[in-house]
Amino acid sequence: MSQPTDQPSNTGRREFLAGATGVAAATVVAPGVFLQSVANAAPRDTAVSSDVRYGMLIDTSKCADGCNDCVTACDKENGLDMLVKPEGADDELWDMQRPRWIRTVKLRNNLTGHVSTLPMMCQHCEHPPCVDVCPTGASFRRADGIVMVDRHTCIGCRYCMMACPYNARSFIHEAVQFKLTATPRGKGCVESCNLCVQRRDNGGTTTACQDACKQGAIVFGDLKDPNSAVSQAMSKYPTVQIRADLKLNTGVRYTDV
Amino acid sequence: MKKIHYREWGIDSPRYWGLLAVLAAIVAVGGFATLYMEHEGHWVTGMTNQVVWGTPHVFAIFLIVAASGALNVASIGSVFGQKMYKPLARLSGLMAITLLVGGLIVLVLDLGQPTRLIVAMTTYNFKSIFAWNIYLYVGFLAIVAVYLFTMMERKANPYSHGVGVVAFVWRLALTTGTGSIFGFLVARQGYDAAIMAPMFIIMSFAYGLALYLLVLMFAFNTDERPLGDVLLRRLKNLLGVFVAAIFYFTLVYHLTNLYGTENHEFEAFILRDGGVYTWTFWLGWVLLGMLVPMGILFHPALGMQRGAIVIAALLVVIGGLSAIYVIVIGGQAFPLSMFPGYTVLESGYYDGVGGLARHYAPALPEVLLGLGGFALALLATFVAVRILQFLPASLADEVLDPHKAN
Amino acid sequence: MKGKFGLSLLMALCLGLCGGLGVVYAGEGVEGSAKADRLDACVAPTAFMRRNHFELIEHQRHITVHEGIRKTDNSLAGCIDCHVRRDAQGSPVPVNAPGEFCAACHEYAGASLDCFTCHATKPTGN
Numbered sequence: 090m091s092q093p094t095d096q097p098s099n100t101g102r103r104e105f106l107a108g109a110t111g112v113a114a115a116t117v118v119a120p121g122v123f124l125q126s127v128a129n130a131a132p133r134d135t136a137v138s139s140d141v142r143y144g145m146l147i148d149t150s151k152c153a154d155g156c157n158d159c160v161t162a163c164d165k166e167n168g169l170d171m172l173v174k175p176e177g178a179d180d181e182l183w184d185m186q187r188p189r190w191i192r193t194v195k196l197r198n199n200l201t202g203h204v205s206t207l208p209m210m211c212q213h214c215e216h217p218p219c220v221d222v223c224p225t226g227a228s229f230r231r232a233d234g235i236v237m238v239d240r241h242t243c244i245g246c247r248y249c250m251m252a253c254p255y256n257a258r259s260f261i262h263e264a265v266q267f268k269l270t271a272t273p274r275g276k277g278c279v280e281s282c283n284l285c286v287q288r289r290d291n292g293g294t295t296t297a298c299q300d301a302c303k304q305g306a307i308v309f310g311d312l313k314d315p316n317s318a319v320s321q322a323m324s325k326y327p328t329v330q331i332r333a334d335l336k337l338n339t340g341v342r343y344t345d346v
Numbered sequence: 347m348k349k350i351h352y353r354e355w356g357i358d359s360p361r362y363w364g365l366l367a368v369l370a371a372i373v374a375v376g377g378f379a380t381l382y383m384e385h386e387g388h389w390v391t392g393m394t395n396q397v398v399w400g401t402p403h404v405f406a407i408f409l410i411v412a413a414s415g416a417l418n419v420a421s422i423g424s425v426f427g428q429k430m431y432k433p434l435a436r437l438s439g440l441m442a443i444t445l446l447v448g449g450l451i452v453l454v455l456d457l458g459q460p461t462r463l464i465v466a467m468t469t470y471n472f473k474s475i476f477a478w479n480i481y482l483y484v485g486f487l488a489i490v491a492v493y494l495f496t497m498m499e500r501k502a503n504p505y506s507h508g509v510g511v512v513a514f515v516w517r518l519a520l521t522t523g524t525g526s527i528f529g530f531l532v533a534r535q536g537y538d539a540a541i542m543a544p545m546f547i548i549m550s551f552a553y554g555l556a557l558y559l560l561v562l563m564f565a566f567n568t569d570e571r572p573l574g575d576v577l578l579r580r581l582k583n584l585l586g587v588f589v590a591a592i593f594y595f596t597l598v599y600h601l602t603n604l605y606g607t608e609n610h611e612f613e614a615f616i617l618r619d620g621g622v623y624t625w626t627f628w629l630g631w632v633l634l635g636m637l638v639p640m641g642i643l644f645h646p647a648l649g650m651q652r653g654a655i656v657i658a659a660l661l662v663v664i665g666g667l668s669a670i671y672v673i674v675i676g677g678q679a680f681p682l683s684m685f686p687g688y689t690v691l692e693s694g695y696y697d698g699v700g701g702l703a704r705h706y707a708p709a710l711p712e713v714l715l716g717l718g719g720f721a722l723a724l725l726a727t728f729v730a731v732r733i734l735q736f737l738p739a740s741l742a743d744e745v746l747d748p749h750k751a752n
Numbered sequence: 753m754k755g756k757f758g759l760s761l762l763m764a765l766c767l768g769l770c771g772g773l774g775v776v777y778a779g780e781g782v783e784g785s786a787k788a789d790r791l792d793a794c795v796a797p798t799a800f801m802r803r804n805h806f807e808l809i810e811h812q813r814h815i816t817v818h819e820g821i822r823k824t825d826n827s828l829a830g831c832i833d834c835h836v837r838r839d840a841q842g843s844p845v846p847v848n849a850p851g852e853f854c855a856a857c858h859e860y861a862g863a864s865l866d867c868f869t870c871h872a873t874k875p876t877g878n
Contacts, residue, residue, distance in 0.1 A: 132822035185394035192694030224476035225469045245458015247398040254533030263387040275870030276387040277458030290820040
C-alpha cells in the first residue's frame with residue numbers, strides 16, 4: 090500500500106499522497122474494511138515537512154450514542170490500557186487522574202434539545218495555546234501539524250493543561266509499570282493525542298480511532314492535499330471548529346454538532 | 347532622624363533554638379511529604395487531569411506574590427524618599443528574598459519532574475510567560491541581594507537609591523508576570539481578564555506588608571526592642587489602604603465580569619453556586635481577608651492596639667490564601683465552556699457534565715508541602731536576622747522622628 | 753534547611769530509579785541469547801559505541817521526536833531489540849535488570865539513567 094518515502098523528493102510526495110487518498114477512499118467506500126499497512130511500511134528517513142498538515146473530520150451525525158470503540162482502540166494502540174490503578178488509590182479519584190487521549194462527549198443543544206455524541210481529543214491547533222505557554226518548548230507542533238509533547242524535556246509543570254481549551258491533555262500521576270515499545274510513558278510528564286505518530290512515521294495512513302469506528306465517523310488525512318478524503322469531505326459538508334472564537338485554526342473539525 | 351544602629355536579633359538561645367527547631371520540624375515534615383509525593387507520583391494528591399494545579403500552587407503563588415510586596419517597605423523609603431521607612435528597608439529586602447525562595451521551592455517540588463530543573467534553566471520557549479518568569483525570579487533575587495549589599499555596606503551606600511529604583515521596577519514586572527500566568531489562559535473564563543495583573547500587584551502590596559508587619563512585630567517584641575506608635579500607625583494605615591485597594595479591584599473584577607454576558611455563569615459559580623469556592627470567596631477572601639481587617643485597622647481605638655493589628659495582619663494573610671485558592675482552584679473547578687449553547691450530558695473525561703464543577707479536595711501532603719515552604723521562608727529570615735545586622739536596634743518614635751514624637 | 757529539600761529531591765530521584773529498575777527484573781539472561789551475540793558488529797564500531805553510544809541515542813531521540821525520522825539503526829528500541837537477552841524459558845530479560853547489557857556497565861561506571869522509567873526494557877512486539 091504505502092510507497093516508500095525514500096524516493097526523489099517530488100515523486101516521493103506524489104506517491105505518498107496518492108497512497109493516502111487510496112486508503113482513505115477505501116475507508117469511505119467500505120467502512121469496516123481497513124488496510125493495515127503499518128507492519129510492512131517503510132519508516133521515514135527525511136524530516137517531516139509542512140507540505141503536509143494532518144487533520145481529521147468527525148461526522149457527528151454518524152457517531153453512535155453509547156459506542157466507545159474509538160476510545161478503546163486508542164487506549165490499546167497507545168498502551169493506555171496497560172496502566173494499573175495504584176494500590177490504595179481511590180476509584181473515583183483515580184478515574185480523574187488516569188490519562189485519556191480521546192473520549193466521547195454527549196451534548197444537548199439548549200435551544201433545540203437535539204442530542205449528539207462526538208469524540209473529543211487534541212484538536213491539533215495551528216496556533217496551539219499549549220505550545221505558547223510551555224516554558225521549555227517540550228510542547229511543540231511538528232512541521233506536519235501534529236501537536237505533541239517531547240517528554241524528554243517536559244518538566245511536568247502542567248501549564249499546557251491549564252492553557253488547553255479542550256481539556257485534551259493528561260498528566261501521568263503514577264509510576265508506569267507496563268508500556269509498549271512504541272509508546273513510552275512515565276510518571277510526571279504530560280501527554281495527549283499525537284494522531285498515532287508512530288503510524289505516521291512508519292508509513293501508516295490511518296489512526297487507531299479511525300480504524301475502530303464502524304460508523305466511519307472519523308476521516309483522517311492531509312488537510313493540505315485537496316484530493317485527500319478528509320479535504321474532499323470538508324469541501325462537501327459544512328464543518329465547524331470547536332471554540333472557533335479562539336481562532337486557533339484547529340486540525341480536527343466536526344460536522345453536525 | 348537620629349543615626350540608626352542595627353543589631354543582630356538577640357533573643358536568648360533557648361527561645362531562638364526552640365523557634366528554629368519548630369520551624370525546621372515543619373520544613374522536615376514538608377520535605378517528607380514531598381518525598382512521598384515524588385516517589386508515588388501525583389496520584390496521592392487531590393490533583394487530577396482537570397484540576398491540575400492544587401494546594402502547592404496556592405501556597406507558592408501566595409509566597410511569590412507576597413515576596414515582591416515585602417520589598418515595598420524598602421521601596422517607599424528609597425524610591426519615594428519616605429525617611430521613616432529607611433530603617434525598615436533591610437528586613438524588607440531580606441523577606442523579599444526568603445519569601446520568594448520559599449515559594450519557588452514549593453513550585454519546583456510540585457513539578458512532575460523536579461529533577462529536570464536543569465532543563466527548565468537551559469531550554470527556553472521565549473513565547474512562554476512562564477519562561478520569562480524564571481528570568482524575573484532569578485533577576486529579582488540577584489537585584490535584591492545587591493540592594494541589600496548597598497544598604498549594609500557603608501562604602502556602597504551611595505548606590506543604594508539607584509539599585510532600589512531598579513528593584514522597585516523589577517518587582518512590578520515580577521508581579522505582573524505572575525499575574526499574567528493566569529491572564530494568558532484565554533481558555534479559562536475566570537482568568538481571561540486584563541484586570542488580573544494590576545490586581546495581583548495590589549494583592550502583593552497587602553500580603554507582603556502583612557507578613558512584614560507580623561515578622562517585624564514578633565522580632566521586636568521578643569527582643570524587647572522599642573517599636574514606636576507613630577511608625578506602627580503608619581504601617582497599619584498603609585496595610586488598611588492596600589486592603590481597601592484589593593477590595594476595590596475585587597469589586598471591579600466581578601462587576602466587569604457581570605457586565606459581559608459570557609461570564610455570567612462563572613460569576614454565578616464564584617458568587618453563588620460554587621459551594622466551597624463560594625464560601626471561600628465570601629468568608630475567606632471578602633469577610634476575613636478584607637472587611638474585618640479594614641474594620642480593625644481603621645477603627646480609632648482598636649487600630650492602635652498591637653494585638654488587634656497582629657490579628658488584622660494574620661487575617662489579611664488568611665484572606666490572601668483564600669483569594670489565591672478561589673482564583674487558582676475555583677478557576678479550574680469551573681468547567682471549561684467548550685460547547686457554548688450546549689449542555690454536556692455525558693463525558694468520558696469530566697467535561698462539566700450538567701455544568702457541574704470539577705472535583706478537587708486537597709490531600710494532606712500537598713498542604714504539608716505548602717506549609718513547609720512557608721516555614722522555610724520564616725526559618726531563613728530568622729536565621730539571617732540572627733547572624734547579620736538586619737534589624738534596627740530601636741524603632742522608637744524619638745529615634746525615627748525626634749520632632750514629631752510626643 | 754534548604755539542604756533538606758535538596759536531599760529530599762535526591763532521595764526522591766533515587767527511589768524513582770530503584771522503582772524503575774526493580775519493577776522490571778525477571779529471570780537471569782542466558783549467555784549468548786541476544787541477537788547481538790550472534791553478530792559481530794554493533795551499529796557503529798565497538799570502540800566508538802563504548803564511548804559515544806549516548807550521543808547517538810540522544811541525537812536519535814531528537815530527530816525521531818521532532819522530525820519523525822524512524823529509519824535508522826540508532827533507535828533506542830533498536831538497541832534493546834538487538835541487545836536483550838533471554839532467560840532459560842526464552843522470554844526476554846529487561847536490558848536494565850542487574851547484570852544485563854545496559855545495566856552492567858552503567859552500574860560499574862556509576863551512570864544513572866531515567867530512560868527506562870518510560871521506555872520499555874524489552875521488545876513488546878509493538
